[in-house]
Amino acid sequence: MKQLFLKYQAQTSPHPLAIEISHANGSYIFDSKGKKYLDFIAGVSANTLGHNHPKVTLAIKNQVDKYSHVMVYGEFVQQPQVNLAKLIAKHLPSPLETTYLTNSGTEATEGALKLAKRYTGRSEIIAAKNAYHGNTQGAMSVCGAEQQNSAFRPLVPGIKFIKFNKLTDISKITTATAAVILETIQGGAGFIVPEENYLAKVKQRCEEMGALLILDEIQSGIGRTGTFFGFEHYHVVPDIIVTGKGLGGGMPIGAFISSQKIMSCLKEHPKLGHITTFGGHPVIAAAATATLKELHNSNLIKETLHKELIFRKLLVHPLISEIRGKGLMLAIMVESSDLASKIILKCLEKGLLLFWLLFEGKAIRITPPLTISDKEIREGCAIIIDTLNEI
Numbered sequence: 041m042k043q044l045f046l047k048y049q050a051q052t053s054p055h056p057l058a059i060e061i062s063h064a065n066g067s068y069i070f071d072s073k074g075k076k077y078l079d080f081i082a083g084v085s086a087n088t089l090g091h092n093h094p095k096v097t098l099a100i101k102n103q104v105d106k107y108s109h110v111m112v113y114g115e116f117v118q119q120p121q122v123n124l125a126k127l128i129a130k131h132l133p134s135p136l137e138t139t140y141l142t143n144s145g146t147e148a149t150e151g152a153l154k155l156a157k158r159y160t161g162r163s164e165i166i167a168a169k170n171a172y173h174g175n176t177q178g179a180m181s182v183c184g185a186e187q188q189n190s191a192f193r194p195l196v197p198g199i200k201f202i203k204f205n206k207l208t209d210i211s212k213i214t215t216a217t218a219a220v221i222l223e224t225i226q227g228g229a230g231f232i233v234p235e236e237n238y239l240a241k242v243k244q245r246c247e248e249m250g251a252l253l254i255l256d257e258i259q260s261g262i263g264r265t266g267t268f269f270g271f272e273h274y275h276v277v278p279d280i281i282v283t284g285k286g287l288g289g290g291m292p293i294g295a296f297i298s299s300q301k302i303m304s305c306l307k308e309h310p311k312l313g314h315i316t317t318f319g320g321h322p323v324i325a326a327a328a329t330a331t332l333k334e335l336h337n338s339n340l341i342k343e344t345l346h347k348e349l350i351f352r353k354l355l356v357h358p359l360i361s362e363i364r365g366k367g368l369m370l371a372i373m374v375e376s377s378d379l380a381s382k383i384i385l386k387c388l389e390k391g392l393l394l395f396w397l398l399f400e401g402k403a404i405r406i407t408p409p410l411t412i413s414d415k416e417i418r419e420g421c422a423i424i425i426d427t428l429n430e431i
Contacts, residue, residue: 041060041072042058042060045058045060046058057388059071059077060072060073062074063092064079064091064092065090065091065092066090066091066092066409066411067079067090067091067408067409067411067412067413067416068091069091069393075391076391077388077391077392077393078391078392078393078416078419078420078423079091079393079408079409080392080393080394080405080406080407080408080420081393081394081395081405081407081408082286082407082408082409083290084285084395084405084407085259085264085285085286085369085407086285086286086288086290087286087289087290087409088262088263088264088286088287088289088290088331088335088409088410088411089289089290089331089334089335089340089409089410089411090409090410090411090412091290091409093289093290093331093334093411095330095333095334096289096290096291096327096330096331096334098330099326099327099329099330100291100323100326100327102326103120103322103323103325103326104323106322107322108321108322108323109317109318109321109322110322112315112316112317113141113315113316113317113318113319113320114315114320118320118322118325119322120320120322120323120325120326120329121141121320121322121325123325123329124139124141124320124325124328124329124332125138125139125141127329127332127333128295128297128332131268131332131336132268132269132281132297133277135299135300135301136277136278136281136297136298136299137299137300138297138298138299138300138303138304139295139296139297140295140296140297140303140306140314140319141293141294141295141319141320141325142284142293142294142295142296142316142319142320143292143293143294143316143318143319143321144174144284144292144293144294145173145174145256145258145282145283145284145285145294146173146174146175146176146179146284146294147174147176147294147316147319148258148282148283148284148294148295148296149173149174149176149178149179149182149221149256149258149282149296150174150176150178150179151296151314152219152221152254152280152282152296153165153178153182153219153221153254154306154313154314155280155296155298155302155303155305155306155313155314156218156219156252156254156279156280157218157219158305158306158313159218159252159302159305160218160219160250160251160252161218162216162217162218162251163198163218164198164199164200164214164216164217164218165181165182165198165199165200165217165218165219165220165221166199166200166201166202166212166213166217166219166220166221166251167182167183167184167199167200167201167202167220167221167222168184168201168202168203168204168221168222168223168226169184169185169201169202169203169204170184170185170204170226170228170229170399171183171184171185171204171221171222171223171226171228171229171256172185172223172226172227172228172229172398172399173221173223173256173258173282174258177192177195177196178195178196180192180195181195181196181199182199182221184201185228185398185399187399188398188399200212202220204222204223204226204229204232204234204238205232205234205235205236205238207236207238207241210241210242210245211245213242213245213246213249213251214249215249215250217246217249217251218251218252219246219251219252219253219254219279219280220242220246220251220252220253220254221254221255221256221282222239222242222253222254222255222256223255223256223258223259223260224239224255224256224257224260224261224269224270224271224274225259225260225265225270225365225366225369227259227260227369227397227398228397228398228399228400229397229398229399229400230364230371230373230397230399230400230402230403231364231365231366231369231370231371231397231403232364233364233365233366234274237274237275238274239255239271239274239276240274240275240276242276243276243277243278246279252279252280252302253276253278253279253280254278254279254280254281254282255269255270255271255276255278255280255281255282256282257269257270257271257281257282257283258282258283258284258285258294259285259286259369259407260366260369261281261283261285261286261287262283262285262286262287262331262332262335263286263335263340263341263344263367263410264286264344264367264368264369264407264410265344265365265366265367265368265369266341266342266344266345266348266366266367267341268335268336268341269281269283270366273366279298279299279302280296280297280298280302281295281296281297281298282294282295282296283295283296283297286331286410287328287331287332288324288327288328288331289327289328289330289331290327291323291324291327291328292324293324293325293327293328294319335410340410340411341410343410344367344368344410345367347367347368347412347414347417348366348367348368348370350414350417350418350421351363351370351406351417351421354417354418354421354422354425355372355421355424355425357425357428357429359374359375359379359428359431360372360373360374360428361373361374361375364403365406368406368407368408368410368412369407370406370407371397371400371403371404371405371406372403372404372406372424373402373403373404374402374404375402376401376402377401377402379402379431380396380401380402380403380404381396381401382431383404383424383427383428383431384396384404386427386430386431387423387424387427390423390426390427391423392420392423392424394406394424408420
């Protein structure tokens with residue numbers, strides 16, 4: 041199977057992990073030889089409720105029995121889509137009440153950028169250096185990482201970059217700016233949290249200049265940082281939210297969310313301002329609704345901050361310089377990218393799944409399912425500390 045995988049399936053890196061998957065359940069993935077792996081990645085923050093969660097699985101099965109795809113998004117009234125959009129709005133501050141469902145976070149980024157340009161009538165977008173918002177042409181254009189972008193230029197014009205957390209750069213937002221797009225917590229750059237009331241100051245400047253603030257919550261949202269969306273920690277309400285990853289409970293989904301006033305401009309001049317065939321797929325919308333219901337009807341979001349404290353207490357070692365991030369969006373920082381890779385691969389041998397970050401080679405990703413138990417956290421941390429001691 042591995043040889044077929046390498047021959048017939050397009051690859052994204054020279055050296056994929058290439059674990060042949062047999063099945064997965066809860067916080068564990070099993071390979072075809074029966075080896076068990078404790079999952080500290082969660083499909084790169086996507087499997088909010090772990091693997092094969094019974095409520096998500098049941099929602100998928102029930103919806104498949106009713107209907108699957110019936111029409112392009114936005115034309116027919118489909119209960120799973122309506123239920124999901126209503127549930128999202130219920131847990132968001134005013135005026136964030138209208139959701140456009142997409143197939144991925146990347147597609148949601150594209151929609152959000154189009155929405156900002158259409159609403160403001162402006163074309164300039166300001167983004168952060170070393171940001172990551174997706175991998176399509178438009179999304180790449182607002183990712184300020186030249187090592188990723190250079191091979192694919194020219195990209196979308198009219199993009200300017202500022203440094204995340206650099207207050208003096210905020211003045212670059214002007215009356216020519218349609219929107220500022222930022223990750224609430226920078227992901228690929230190393231799980232960098234906002235400091236000195238940074239996001240609120242950006243929002244204030246946007247309001248003064250008539251620009252919109254887009255916050256990318258693709259990774260920091262859906263309970264991962266201890267609140268429904270990460271921006272709730274930072275006393276700011278964006279004009280547009282971009283989400284994805286964990287929203288689907290392991291199923292492919294994205295969404296951009298705004299006020300009805302802003303979102304309505306996609307309906308005309310021109311009509312069909314943003315369209316998608318499979319966005320809001322009823323089976324996936326049902327899975328997402330089940331995921332959000334479980335999050336909000338349990339203590340999982342609140343417990344995320346408690347679990348963060350366990351990680352921070354246990355992951356103390358001379359080779360660890362710091363732990364960045366918030367909630368269950370954490371990154372172990374070490375002195376070099378070679379050391380980070382050595383740790384990740386040695387832990388893999390011992391049955392613990394860790395992963396890299398895109399632009400910060402010295403970081404080791406820890407983004408487990410929100411359902412992970414305290415016992416499983418201790419089990420995984422013990423493997424990490426043992427590995428560090430061996431090194």
